[in-house]
Amino acid sequence: MPKDHGIGASSKRREDIRFLTGKGTYTDDMNIAGQAHAVMVRSTVAHGRIKRVDTAAAAAMPGVLAVFTGEDFAAVGGNPAGWLINSRDGTPMREPKRPVLAHGKVRHVGDAYAAVVAETYQQARDAAQVIADDSEIEELPAVVNMAAAVANASNRVHDEIPDNVCYDWGWIEDNRAKVDAAIKSAPHVTTLELVNNRLVPNAMEPRASIGEFFPGTQDYKLTTTSQNPHLTRLLVAAFVLGIPENKLQVVAPDVGGGFGSKIYHYGEEALARCAGRRNAASPSCRTRMAETT
Amino acid sequence: MTKVTMTVNGKSVSAETEGRTLLSAYLRDGLRLTGTHVGCDTSQCGACVVHVDGKPVKSCTVFAQDVAGADVRTIEGMANADGSLGVIQQAFQDHHGLQCGFCTPGMVMSAAALLAENPKPSEHEVRHYLDGNICRCTGYHNIVKAVMAASGQDVSALAAE
Amino acid sequence: MTKIELACDLEGNFIAFRTETLANVGAYLSNFSTVTPTFLHGTLMAGPYKVPNVYVNVKTVFTNTAPVDAYRGAGRPEATYSLERVVDKMCRELGLDPFEVRRKNFVTTDMFPYTTPVALAYDTGDYHATLDKVMEMADVAGFEKRRAASAAKGKLRGMGLSTWIEACGIAPSHLVGILGARVGLYDAATVRVNATGNLSVMVGAHSHGQGHETVFAQIVADKLGIPESSVEIVHGDTAKIPFGMGSYGSRSLAVCGSAMSKAVDKIIAKGKKIAAHMLEAAEGDITFEDGKFSVAGTDKAKTFGEIAFSAYVPHNYPLETLEPGLEETAFYDPANFTYPAGAYLCEVEVDEGTGKVDVVAFHCADDFGNIMNPMIVEGQVHGGVGQGIGQALCEFTTYDENGQLLTGSYMDYAMPRAEDVPFYNVDYSCQTPCTHNPLGVKGCGEAGAIGSPPAVVNAVIDALQRGGHKHVTHIDMPVSPSRVWTAMNA
The missing domain is CATH 1.10.150.120 ([2Fe-2S]-binding domain)
Structure with a gap:
């Protein structure tokens, strides 16, 4: 007989009841009193130099509470990579800053370089469009093909990285000569060239974040679609914004799938936290975005 | 803004809408019925399906004003009368x-x-x-x-x- | 882009694997984008095989495309795909049976713990058992009959095998520190027994579909001999939970579940002290079973609820030696990765006129170690296989030469729909429990996505080969109708 409870039993899921009756609470389901809405202004070109971002007209539009550009985050940290990999020659990987909002250059279609916070989502969208219209981005040739990226040193994603290579890694370097010799002397060698296709996780719930600031205690709260709220707290507090960890609470409520896409601490999360503070009259800020990656 | 009235899960309800307000936004933001989800906004994912006059409809592609007066049913209206699962x-x-x-x-x-x-x-x-x-x-x-x-x-x- | 070479003798005994890869990280680095093509990929490049020589080279390149990060399996699907595809190609080149070639190259049960040439130490496994099981499930002997039936409908039928292994339950902090991780990868849990005997269990793992609220409660209830309904699992809030590194890398149960299990053990140990005082017995004489603390060899006993109440209302309590309250926290850092493994067998039908591939059967025989909730394990495998079939048949992010994303919405990025997949046949009866975590579990979340893509592609190539298209030895994923048709008619 299969077990009917405890370890090894196919107990029915208790969480199903709220999901089946429409009572789950995902981030975008929340509506905090005075909640404002943020919309990102995203690059429409893959590679470009930011010549001008004029936010004056947008800032004066109805309902607009705050505007942000890359300039506002130039002094804080970038979103860090989780792992430091060393190349075969022992040198550490090249790790360009990943800013909260793009600064100087945009480097992919969808790279956010400004953001608008407004009383309603539609007002924020309208103002974001005005910033896009009032910005000038000089399009540069895009580095798309990997072989060409390595071969063509004149075309750089990051100006400081000449060959576009992050690292050249060998595992295990000490095995190499032995492996080469074994292959050379083997009776048969099968060779295959293949492409692991690039995928998008597409968890059904898009990403969303709500940042809140409590002026009385100077505490922050970030509600976000995360697979790892503690890690997000550590990254936002210690690495990106440099605020005490004990002043930031991170909540990941019901989250509609992750598959890896909700591990990373995204710039929008840091932005929602900042927008909450800037915008003291409406102390929370919601961003909702579909994945573009 | 226009006030739109319809029947949702057996109750007559109304909320203010713009011309561009989608039925999904009307339900979620206007009525706070957040069981209807929006996964894509391009009518592909189906997370936002509700019934309008008995027919399944993707509520992210219908304007609220176009279904004024309709009989709408959402996930919140699917349980039995005593609250148990249907x-x-x-x-x-x-x-x-x-x-x-x-x-x-x-x-x-x-x-x-x-x-x-x-x-x-x-x-x-x-x-x-x-x-x-x-x-x-x-x-x-x-x-x-x-x-x-x-x-x-x-x-x-x-x-x- | 990977070039893989497999060296072997003419009987198919593996001598060496060597790979050279260019990996695209996009415009910026993300959390796992640097480790996915390296340590989550290169360390798995021996597969479940006793191959003596392995070398992996990966060059990672910045491009003007969106930054990449981890996706279900992260690096391990890529390793499995490269290996299982090249093994399949080799079998065809030498005219060898793909089942036999795997069988003769598997690490055998007497070899554990087994250290691979790419530095992992597999603790347990039985790769022959899962292969035998999947062959039985799939009725391999009956394939010819099914092929004939497909042919009668005008379809080419093929069968594809993939024998996969992964390292998950990430991760031992001392290892990942050496490998470049900037954080530790332990996890934590607090078990708070409330005065009335019910429990709030705060866990660092986060549930976003995996069902922790149910499964973690099953484990605690089982260990304490109390109803599952008395246990509430709290997750996802840094203000409530001691610490945690979250859920990814099939780690929730193996790492956080282990922390929780250890915290429950501490509760039981403290409960024994309280019981010894209340029952006027030596602590060493107290046993705990079925929710009762008893004096061994007597009928003197206190229920779990009575002990909990006493801890919070300590009128008769050893206050001079024991703190009141009943709440324990444990942090757990695993000694090793866990190594789930399995064998997947896929059958497809290919329409020669259009190139369309239908997956008509998919069989999975997995070894996940001990199983906590079979229903949820099956669901995890279903979901992983569904995504793996998506990768194999339709999913593909495409940029044009200017870096414009051509698959930027669900209208353009094809994901499997209900009609694109079959019912899956899932088995987890081969169980070699993990030797180094208290629950003996290995992790099942990513398995399906890791093992399935090569099984599908191998099946497509098999169908085309059997159908006389002998020149087709490989088609890149996604194996879409246009690619299959083009390959057939090249």
Whole structure:
């Protein structure tokens, strides 16, 4: 007989009841009193130099509470990579800053370089469009093909990285000569060239974040679609914004799938936290975005 | 702004709308019925399916003002009168037809529409009917099983071919 | 882009694997984008095989495309795909049976713990058992009959095998520190027994579909001999939970579940002290079973609820030696990765006229170690296989030469729909429990996505080969109708 409870039993899921009756609470389901809405202004070109971002007209539009550009985050940290990999020659990987909002250059279609916070989502969208219209981005040739990226040193994603290579890694370097010799002397060698296709996780719930600031205690709260709220707290507090960890609470409520896409601490999360503070009259800020990656 | 009135889950309701307000936004933001989810905004994922006058509709592609006066049913209206799970909802729990729960409201609403049209669908008919609803968690196995079980069919021996 | 070479003798005994890869990280680095093509990929490049020589080279390149990060399996699907595809190609080149070639190259049960040439130490496994199981499930002997039936409908039928292994339950902090991780990868849990005997269990893992609220409660209830309904699992809030590294890399149960299990053990140990005082017995004489603390060899006993109440209302309590309250926290850092493994067998039908591939059967025999909730394990495998079939048949992010994303919405990025997949046949009866975590579990969340893509592609190539298209030895994923048709008609 299969077990009917405890370890090894196919107990029915208790969480199903709220999901089946429409009572789950995902981030975008929340509506905090005075909640404002943020919309990102995203690059429409893959590679470009930011010549001008004029936010004056947008800032004066109805309902607009705050505007942000890359300039506002130039002094804080970038979103860090989780792992430091060393190349075969022992040198550490090249790790360009990943800013909260793009600064100087945009480097992919969808790279956010400004953001608008407004009383309603539609007002924020309208103002974001005005910033896009009032910005000038000089399009540069895009580095798309990997072989060409390595071969063509004149075309750089990051100006400081000449060959576009992050690292050249060998595992295990000490095995190499032995492996080469074994292959050379083997009776048969099968060779295959293949492409692991690039995928998008597409968890059904898009990403969303709500940042809140409590002026009385100077505490922050970030509600976000995360697979790892503690890690997000550590990254936002210690690495990106440099605020005490004990002043930031991170909540990941019901989250509609992750598959890896909700591990990373995204710039929008840091932005929602900042927008909450800037915008003291409406102390929370919601961003909702579909994945573009 | 225009006040739009309709019947939702048996109750007459109204909320202020702009011309561009979608039915999904009317339900979620206007009425705070957040069980209806928006997964894509391009009418592909089906998480936002509700019934309008008995027909399944993707609420992210319908303007609220266009369905003024309609009889709308959402996931919040699918449980039995005593609050217990309805037959389809219960089958989803019994057969583990959901994981993260985000696509689930749309799946249940589409399944309800299918069973209203076709009370004993075949596996192929279930899969075909649910093609407008994407699930990323379950690989559809247990969703199809749950819908067939909800129709009263024996699903104990279901397998490929 | 990977070039893989497999060296072997003419009987198919593996001598060496060597790979050279260019990996695209996009415009910026993300959390796992640097480790996915390296340590989550290169360390798995021996597969479940006793191959003596392995070398992996990966060059990672910045491009003007969106930054990449981890996706279900992260690096391990890529390793499995490269290996299982090249093994399949080799079998065809030498005219060898793909089942036998795997069988003769598997690490055998007497070899554990087994250290691979790419530095992992597999603790347990039985790769022959899962292969035998999947062959039985799939009725391999009956394939010819099914092929003939497909042919009668005008379809080419093929069968594809993939024998996969992964390292998950990430991760031992001392290892990942050496490998470049900037954080530790332990996890934590607090078990708070409330005065009335019910429990709040705060866990660092986060549930976004996996069902922790149910499964974690099953484990605690089982260990304490109390109803599952008395246990509430709290997750996802840094203000409530001691710490945690979250859920990814099939780690929730193996790492956080282990922390929780250890915290429950501490509760039981403290409960024994309280019981010894209340029952006027030596602590060493107290046993705990079925929710009762008893004096061994007597009928003197206190229920779990009585002990909990006493801890919070300590009128008769050893206050001079024991703190009141009943709440324990444990942090757990695993000694090793866990190594789930399995064998997947896929059958497809290919329409020669259009190139369309239908997956008509998919069989999975997995070894996940001990199983906590079979229903949820099956669901995890279903979901992983569904996504793996998506990768194999339809999913593909495409940029044009200017870096414009051509698959930027669900209208353009094809994901499997209910009609694109079959019912899956899932088995987890081959169980070699993990030797180094208290629950003996290995992790099942990513398995399906890791093992399935090569099984599908191998099946497609098999169908085309059997159908006389002998020149087709490989088609890149996604194996879409246009690619299959083009390959057939090249």
